[in-house]
Amino acid sequence: MIYISKSNSKKSKKESMSLTIEKIMKELNNLFTLRVFEDRDPYRVLVRTILSQRTKDANTDKATSQLFAKYKDIHEVADAPVEDIEKLVKSAGFFRVKASRIKEVSLLLLDHYGGVVPDNLKELLELPGVGQKTANCVLVFAFQKPAIPVDTHVHRIPNRWGIVHTTTPEKTEIELMKIVPKHLWIEMNDLIVQFGQNICKPVHPQCEQCPLTDLCDYYCENLSLI
Numbered sequence: 512m513i514y515i516s517k518s519n520s521k522k523s524k525k526e527s528m529s530l531t532i533e534k535i536m537k538e539l540n541n542l543f544t545l546r547v548f549e550d551r552d553p554y555r556v557l558v559r560t561i562l563s564q565r566t567k568d569a570n571t572d573k574a575t576s577q578l579f580a581k582y583k584d585i586h587e588v589a590d591a592p593v594e595d596i597e598k599l600v601k602s603a604g605f606f607r608v609k610a611s612r613i614k615e616v617s618l619l620l621l622d623h624y625g626g627v628v629p630d631n632l633k634e635l636l637e638l639p640g641v642g643q644k645t646a647n648c649v650l651v652f653a654f655q656k657p658a659i660p661v662d663t664h665v666h667r668i669p670n671r672w673g674i675v676h677t678t679t680p681e682k683t684e685i686e687l688m689k690i691v692p693k694h695l696w697i698e699m700n701d702l703i704v705q706f707g708q709n710i711c712k713p714v715h716p717q718c719e720q721c722p723l724t725d726l727c728d729y730y731c732e733n734l735s736l737i
């Protein structure tokens with residue numbers, strides 16, 4: 512169970528929550544290696560993130576490598592026929608939408624930003640097809656700037672722990688930004704995604720393998736007496 516001090520002091524509640532989150536992240540760091548993204552080129556990270564929407568990592572990896580095997584940089588992608596981009600990224604699903612977004616965003620970056628991906632949230636969100644999660648992924652994985660990309664795992668798992676009680680990824684991001692110490696933001700998505708893929712799975716969480724049972728509301732409320 513998440514421990515919150517009975518003190519009425521907001522400060523002490525916040526400190527207590529920060530300690531809990533530090534402990535959780537330490538356990539996740541013990542379980543998983545932070546993935547080193549070989550390619551931190553901001554344009555490639557942006558394209559990869561667009562391709563990653565609603566598909567698995569393996570499909571994203573295949574589509575990304577096929578695209579950049581043929582078209583090496585933003586100039587070549589912007590010049591490429593969209594039908595050809597569609598074929599190359601087909602494995603990522605929703606390939607027509609994703610191909611046209613990639614083409615559109617490439618042209619816009621060349622026209623308005625000299626082909627350079629902006630490193631701030633405001634300008635990233637102005638790009639076509641770039642929402643909050645994609646923008647945050649670019650900030651974290653390309654620029655190493657603190658942000659919390661909230662995907663399905665990062666929404667589900669903090670709710671299971673009971674450190675947030677939210678109904679949408681957007682609200683989860685807002686709440687996490689209030690309670691997670693900023694030095695943990697960059698690694699948070701990567702570690703929670705690995706935890707969600709391997710242990711705290713969406714339908715059948717592997718609680719018997721989990722080192723966080725004593726910190727987890729879901730476990731304490733549903734499974735601790737079984």
Ligand code: SF4
Nearest residue numbers: 711716718721727730
């Ligand atoms: S105890 Fe179960 S539900 Fe809780 S974090 Fe671990 S795997 Fe997820």
